[in-house]
Amino acid sequence: MMIHKRSKGGQFIILAAALILIIMVSVVTFLYTNIPTNQIVAQNVLGAVNSVEQAADKVLAASASYYSTILNVTGNYTYARQQATTLTFAGFNTLYNLYSYYGFTYSVTQPVFSAYWYSPISYTYARSTVHFNLTSLGFTGLNSNATQELLVRIVCPPNCPPKGDAAIVEVEAQGNSPLTNLEANNFYFESYNNRLNEWVKQYPTEFTNYGNGTYSLSYSGFQNAYILGVVDQRGILAIASSYSSITYTFNWPTYNPPITQPFVVQVYNNGTLSMLGQLLTQQQYPIPPVPVKDILVNETNTTSSNGGVTKPFQVPFQVEDWASDYTVPLGLAGNETLFSSFQMVAALVAPSKTKSLTVYWEGLDSWNQTPYAIPCTQQSRQYFTAKQSCTSGSTIMNGALSIDTSKLQGNQVQLLVSVGGKTFTVSFVRADGQTSMNNGGISYTLVPGVVRDIIQVEPENFAGFNNAYSVYFQLVLLIPADTNYIEVFQRAFFVNVPSNTQRNVNDLMLNSIQVNGGSIFIQNSPNSASQQWSEVQLGTQVFDQYNQTTQNKKQAIVGGQYHLWGMICSALASPQQQSSDPCSPSKGFTVGFIMAQSQLQSLYGFTNSVGQCGGGVLASASSTTNVLEIDPVLAPTCSQGIGFDGSYTISWWGALWFGYHSSMDAYLVSQLVENPPTVSVET
Numbered sequence: 085m086m087i088h089k090r091s092k093g094g095q096f097i098i099l100a101a102a103l104i105l106i107i108m109v110s111v112v113t114f115l116y117t118n119i120p121t122n123q124i125v126a127q128n129v130l131g132a133v134n135s136v137e138q139a140a141d142k143v144l145a146a147s148a149s150y151y152s153t154i155l156n157v158t159g160n161y162t163y164a165r166q167q168a169t170t171l172t173f174a175g176f177n178t179l180y181n182l183y184s185y186y187g188f189t190y191s192v193t194q195p196v197f198s199a200y201w202y203s204p205i206s207y208t209y210a211r212s213t214v215h216f217n218l219t220s221l222g223f224t225g226l227n228s229n230a231t232q233e234l235l236v237r238i239v240c241p242p243n244c245p246p247k248g249d250a251a252i253v254e255v256e257a258q259g260n261s262p263l264t265n266l267e268a269n270n271f272y273f274e275s276y277n278n279r280l281n282e283w284v285k286q287y288p289t290e291f292t293n294y295g296n297g298t299y300s301l302s303y304s305g306f307q308n309a310y311i312l313g314v315v316d317q318r319g320i321l322a323i324a325s326s327y328s329s330i331t332y333t334f335n336w337p338t339y340n341p342p343i344t345q346p347f348v349v350q351v352y353n354n355g356t357l358s359m360l361g362q363l364l365t366q367q368q369y370p371i372p373p374v375p376v377k378d379i380l381v382n383e384t385n386t387t388s389s390n391g392g393v394t395k396p397f398q399v400p401f402q403v404e405d406w407a408s409d410y411t412v413p414l415g416l417a418g419n420e421t422l423f424s425s426f427q428m429v430a431a432l433v434a435p436s437k438t439k440s441l442t443v444y445w446e447g448l449d450s451w452n453q454t455p456y457a458i459p460c461t462q463q464s465r466q467y468f469t470a471k472q473s474c475t476s477g478s479t480i481m482n483g484a485l486s487i488d489t490s491k492l493q494g495n496q497v498q499l500l501v502s503v504g505g506k507t508f509t510v511s512f513v514r515a516d517g518q519t520s521m522n523n524g525g526i527s528y529t530l531v532p533g534v535v536r537d538i539i540q541v542e543p544e545n546f547a548g549f550n551n552a553y554s555v556y557f558q559l560v561l562l563i564p565a566d567t568n569y570i571e572v573f574q575r576a577f578f579v580n581v582p583s584n585t586q587r588n589v590n591d592l593m594l595n596s597i598q599v600n601g602g603s604i605f606i607q608n609s610p611n612s613a614s615q616q617w618s619e620v621q622l623g624t625q626v627f628d629q630y631n632q633t634t635q636n637k638k639q640a641i642v643g644g645q646y647h648l649w650g651m652i653c654s655a656l657a658s659p660q661q662q663s664s665d666p667c668s669p670s671k672g673f674t675v676g677f678i679m680a681q682s683q684l685q686s687l688y689g690f691t692n693s694v695g696q697c698g699g700g701v702l703a704s705a706s707s708t709t710n711v712l713e714i715d716p717v718l719a720p721t722c723s724q725g726i727g728f729d730g731s732y733t734i735s736w737w738g739a740l741w742f743g744y745h746s747s748m749d750a751y752l753v754s755q756l757v758e759n760p761p762t763v764s765v766e767t
Contacts, residue, residue, distance in 0.1 A: 129221050132186055136179070137228040140214045143175030144195065144230040148210035149319030151197045156313075156321060159375035159422045161449040165197050172212060187219030199322070202311070202372045202447040206324035207235040233258040234316055236324040239298075241308045250290065250302040251326070255314060262297025263316060273303050274311035276370040281354060281409075282425045283311065283373060309369050309767075327767035329444035330369045332357050335762045336435050339755060343435040345748045348536055348564045348571075351429040351443055352410065357763060359433070360756065361571070361680050361737040364763045371429070374445045376403050377419040377453040381431050382442040393439045401431040402458035402535045411575070411735075413527075413538045413560060419453055430535050432564065435756065458534050480537060483566040485742055489539070492526045497543045497559065503568065504744030506599075506673045512541070512574070513557050514593040515549035517719075520557065536564040551588040551725070554579045568748055569678075569739045576716070576734040583729045590697075590725035592690075592717035594736055597675055602652040602710050604703045605666045607754070609646055616662045620703040626718045628698030647701050648684060649754035651676030651741070652710045665751035669743050677701075677712060678754045679738035690716045690734050697722035714738065 151168035155161065172195045180188060195212035210232045217224040233256075240252035251273075255263045268291035274283040288301040312324045330351075349359045354367040371379075382396040405414035406426050417427050429443055446454075478490040484503065491498035497512040497520045513520035520543035527540045539561040549555060555578050562571035574594045581587050606627055609616035627647040655672030657665055667674055679687075691699045698721035702713040716734050717726065739757075741750040 140230045145232045145318040147172040148232045152208045152321035190216035199449040201323040202325040203328040204238040208322045209233045231258045234320040234322045236322045272313045331442040333440040333764045340435045346432040346434045362760045373422045376417045378445040384440045385437040386439045398456045506744045509598040513543040516552040518549045553587040569741045578732045588725040590722045591719035594714045596713040598711045602654045606650040624704045628700035674743040696726045
């Protein structure tokens with residue numbers, strides 16, 4: 085996994101180096117075509133002084149162009165400044181030869197480069213002072229303060245004309261001087277393409293220059309969420325954005341106050357928000373390709389029953405690298421990388437109090453990353469800290485759970501999860517009666533201070549899975565800090581086999597929970613208001629009758645079970661009511677699974693596709709041991725097995741819950757998964 089990451093980084097470095105080489109050639113060409121190459125001889129003293137000052141301005145303009153272009157390619161302020169500074173001194177060395185006729189000598193102050201980008205008001209700035217002498221003319225101690233600046237101010241939005249189908253911008257040079265001579269080719273847009281899942285450059289299709297530094301421009305399919313690049317005749321680049329923050333305001337369900345458990349929300353690069361496997365928003369405002377170090381996260385909390393909220397305050401968060409459409413974790417993103425289509429922001433919210441979450445960016449090039457960013461900063465140490473023991477041998481401690489991963493090392497793929505002195509065994513992947521092994525090791529992203537740890541394993545068996553030929557598995561475990569649950573993402577890949585191969589699948593288990601003692605309860609009604617459930621008596625019971633039809637473009641449940649949650653608990657509620665939790669979490673242990681309806685549909689997809697057997701949940705109860713399994717192929721329903729030679733991918737997301745004498749009610753959380761909060765989005 086890490087090899088892939090290094091490979092991607094190496095490719096990026098090579099590409100960036102090639103682009104910078106092109107930039108260097110073009111900028112140096114610009115520099116030396118705008119400064120005379122023959123010795124300068126002016127007609128008078130004033131002309132000589134003006135000529136030196138103009139040449140100094142051109143040197144600094146070329147350096148500012150170089151600086152802004154490198155910054156745009158790499159996002160690395162330090163590197164861009166170093167390269168631009170080198171070019172500045174090289175340019176003044178050229179002037180030394182050009183003005184030798186006048187006995188020209190000089191010294192240059194360290195140039196200052198600055199950029200503030202990805203905001204409705206953005207600029208690129210360069211400044212340096214040249215101290216010079218023209219000894220042949222009898223002048224010494226002359227100074228020239230060279231300044232180059234490009235400022236872009238987006239007027240629309242928010243102040244758009246009635247039609248609102250164009251960007252209105254104001255452009256200035258140094259000294260608040262309007263730039264009035266720009267043309268359409270001095271501008272470009274970047275708009276987010278949902279199909280490609282990335283920002284795409286577009287050039288203006290409509291352009292108006294009002295002659296006072298104000299411009300109106302548009303592109304095909306114009307949207308108010310855009311990035312605008314402006315490159316003036318000096319070659320200086322400034323990048324503005326029509327917004328600099330995205331705020332998600334939560335409207336939690338009415339049963340929200342009892343839920344004190346924090347949950348991880350994920351903000352993808354297209355701006356959508358997800359929680360507990362559910363997308364909570366549609367794409368509206370993507371996160372621009374800003375340096376990762378520029379990103380910050382704020383929250384506001386509800387402070388009273390009448391809806392009062394706190395002032396925004398920063399919270400710990402992390403930026404994660406993913407691949408393959410956010411299904412393969414790569415680790416934590418580096419500070420200097422640019423936020424892109426394989427990254428997401430992860431932060432914790434609490435339904436009992438979080439009112440809104442804001443992702444924003446500080447576009448100043450010299451901005452130091454916020455101490456609330458992961459990993460391991462003063463404000464973020466509350467998560468997976470050394471005091472909590474980030475890892476103790478093979479044990480992960482997230483502040484609520486102790487998770488023994490030793491079973492992941494070269495043995496059957498299992499976790500031993502302990503809380504309050506109670507240990508639960510979680511096993512992953514069994515196919516055709518053959519359990520999975522882990523021979524390839526595991527990968528962690530764990531460092532002190534993370535919001536959540538991520539573990540990836542590829543369950544396998546060197547001896548194969550009996551007659552379940554050519555099947556490969558992926559397991560991703562997301563372990564949030566200070567929570568009693570683990571999010572689980574699993575995939576099973578069946579690849580094509582020759583048609584004469586007798587592949588047969590009569591048993592496929594993704595994960596199971598085993599515990600000594602307790603009673604098993606499974607949801608059995610689609611009515612979330614009543615939340616009806618069944619208790620599993622001694623023996624094995626399968627919940628496999630979920631079928632779906634399409635009627636008026638809406639999915640309907642036709643008979644059978646609706647098992648989005650299941651639990652094993654040691655203490656029963658008194659009295660037990662079908663409209664409430666059958667267990668009493670505060671009086672004993674509670675363990676189980678929670679999933680969304682879309683995942684239930686995915687769980688049944690395989691057997692529905694081949695038209696044989698059944699998939700769903702298997703519950704096994706005995707006097708000593710209870711087991712809950714998530715099974716795309718339920719062995720009790722599949723005595724003849726499924727024979728097929730085609731390809732098929734099974735994907736499943738869910739949460740496994742572990743509690744002991746806990747005030748947290750997994751039953752309520754299951755309702756939150758079924759009926760997630762509505763979220764409004766604004767900038």
